[in-house]
Every structure is written in C-alpha cells, then in structure tokens.
Amino acid sequence: MALEDIHLRFxxxxxxxxxxxxxxxGHIQAIIGPNGAGKTCILNCICRFYHPYRGRIFYEGQxxxxxSTHKVASLGIARSFQNIELFKGMTVLDNIKxxxxxxxxxxxxxxxxxxxxxxxEEMRVRTEIEEKIIDLLEIEAIRKKVVGTLPYGFQKRVExxxxxxxxPRILLLDEPMAGxxxxxxxxxxxxxxxxxxxxxxxxxxxxxxxxxxxxxxDRVVVLDFGTKIAExxxxxxxxxxxxxxxxxxxxxxxxxxLGL
Ligand SMILES: Nc1ncnc2c1ncn2[C@@H]1O[C@H](COP(=O)(O)OP(=O)(O)OP(=O)(O)O)[C@@H](O)[C@H]1O
Numbered sequence: 511m512a513l514e515d516i517h518l519r520f521x522x523x524x525x526x527x528x529x530x531x532x533x534x535x536g537h538i539q540a541i542i543g544p545n546g547a548g549k550t551c552i553l554n555c556i557c558r559f560y561h562p563y564r565g566r567i568f569y570e571g572q573x574x575x576x577x578s579t580h581k582v583a584s585l586g587i588a589r590s591f592q593n594i595e596l597f598k599g600m601t602v603l604d605n606i607k608x609x610x611x612x613x614x615x616x617x618x619x620x621x622x623x624x625x626x627x628x629x630x631e632e633m634r635v636r637t638e639i640e641e642k643i644i645d646l647l648e649i650e651a652i653r654k655k656v657v658g659t660l661p662y663g664f665q666k667r668v669e670x671x672x673x674x675x676x677x678p679r680i681l682l683l684d685e686p687m688a689g690x691x692x693x694x695x696x697x698x699x700x701x702x703x704x705x706x707x708x709x710x711x712x713x714x715x716x717x718x719x720x721x722x723x724x725x726x727x728d729r730v731v732v733l734d735f736g737t738k739i740a741e742x743x744x745x746x747x748x749x750x751x752x753x754x755x756x757x758x759x760x761x762x763x764x765x766x767x768l769g770l
Pocket of ligand 1: 520523525543544545546547548549550551552
C-alpha cells in the first residue's frame with residue numbers, strides 16, 4: 511500500500527500536510543507520534559472515513575482514494591478502533607460473526623431466494639471462526655460469554671477477532687494495547703505477530719507503547735503536527751535526532767521511553 515502526499519483539513523486545522531509512505535506487503539508498519547500528530551487520521555483516510563482534499567492512496571496497484579468504505583473492507587482492509595466498539599450485550603461469537611458481513615454473498619433478497627446456499631455459507635463461516643480465529647486468539651472458553659461482562663483485555667482480543675473475521679490482508683490497529691496491563695500487552699503483541707507471520711497479514715499499527723513498537727515492528731513512520739518527520743527501522747527511528755527532539759521532547763525522555 512502507498513500513501514502519496516495526503517492532505518487533510520478540518521476547518522482551519524491542517525491535520526495532515528503532505529504525508530507519504532509505503533507499507534510493504536507482509537510487514538508490521540508502526541505509526542508513532544505525539545497526541546494529535548495525525549496518526550488516527552491516517553487510518554481514517556485509508557478506510558475512507560475521512561476524505562483528504564489532496565493526495566492518493568494505492569493498494570495493489572489500484573487507486574483506492576475515491577472508493578466507498580464498504581469497498582475498502584471488501585478489498586481486505588480491516589481496522590480496529592482506539593476505543594472498544596463492540597456490541598457489549600451480545601456474545602463473543604455473535605460479535606465476531608458481525609465481522610463476516612463483508613464476505614456474505616448476496617444481499618437480503620438473494621439470501622431469501624437461495625436459502626440452502628446461504629446456510630452453507632454460514633456453516634463455512636462458523637467453521638472458520640471456530641477453528642482459526644478463536645483458536646489463534648485463545649478465546650475458546652469465553653465464546654458464549656456476553657462481551658460487556660469480560661475484562662478489558664479480553665474485550666480488546668474480541669475486537670481483534672472481529673477484525674480477523676473480515677479475513678483481512680491488511681489489518682489497521684489503533685492502539686490495540688491501550689489500557690492493558692503488562693501480561694495483556696504481551697499476549698496482544700504475540701497475537702499480532704502470529705497473525706502477521708502465520709496468516710501473512712500486513713499490519714499497520716498505531717501504538718504508544720514504545721517497547722511494543724521496538725519489539726514487533728519492521729518499519730516505523732513518525733508523525734508530528736500532521737507531517738512525517740522520520741521513517742525507518744525501529745532502531746533507525748529511535749536514533750533519529752528529529753524524533754528525539756520533536757516526539758520525545760528530550761534525549762533523557764528518549765532514553766527512558768525507548769530503552770536506549
Ligand atoms: N473529525 C474531526 N474533526 C475535527 N478535528 C479532527 C477530527 N479528527 C481529528 N481531528 C484533529 O486532527 C488532529 C489529528 O488527530 P488524530 O486523531 O489523527 O491524532 P493522533 O495522532 O491519532 O492522536 P492521539 O495519539 O491523541 O490519538 C488533531 O488535532 C485532532 O483534533
């Protein structure tokens with residue numbers, strides 16, 4: 511995927527000013543930067559929730575800058591949100607099933623006309639959910655639990671499961687570890703690595719936990735005030751003077767945050 515010269519404005523605020531970078535297939539690409547730097551805006555532009563007034567986004571050679579959000583999802587680009595956006599009164603399994611809607615063939619009309627086909631599709635979907643996603647994310651024991659009753663770390667895991675049910679080729683994750691304790695964070699990092707390595711899913715990850723970014727990312731893009739100030743491997747970025755100055759504030763802060 512390639513973002514080229516993305517400009518996004520809200521009233522008088524330039525949220526993104528000419529941001530360009532590439533996400534290599536099969537990589538875990540992190541986006542970091544201070545609060546308000548424009549990280550979430552990038553994901554929203556890719557999903558087409560936000561519409562840049564200039565710039566283009568290419569995915570597998572196709573310009574996806576003007577297509578619908580649903581079409582983006584059907585191309586295999588799925589995202590999770592900064593705050594949990596699950597149906598809290600529904601079970602884990604039902605929440606995950608909602609992720610499949612982009613793959614259900616036929617609308618409500620054909621669903622009625624081809625009941626047998628729709629049923630077989632549903633069975634195939636269920637098998638896939640049970641055998642792959644639930645297994646990978648180790649949520650077998652809670653599949654019938656109501657989401658709202660679960661601890662936060664599990665809810666975040668269910669959110670990831672629902673995004674995986676869209677069978678993404680690119681997964682956009684907005685702070686998947688936010689609010690987690692150390693153990694939950696380590697689990698989530700392992701799941702993201704598994705999804706990336708075993709399923710070959712490309713991951714674009716916004717994350718404030720620098721330890722996680724350093725550990726699991728292949729490449730890092732650094733934003734500040736809506737512009738890209740650095741890009742490279744975690745090691746390169748952590749030594750970049752612009753990043754130390756602009757993002758981390760001071761060399762001492764960089765030392766403590768990046769564990770240098
Ligand atoms: N829908 C919107 N309407 C108006 N301003 C917005 C909107 N969405 C984002 N912004 C503004 O755009 C800027 C970038 O926001 P964005 O959410 O991308 O930052 P961020 O880097 O993800 O920050 P954080 O780490 O705090 O989540 C901010 O100044 C924000 O207030």
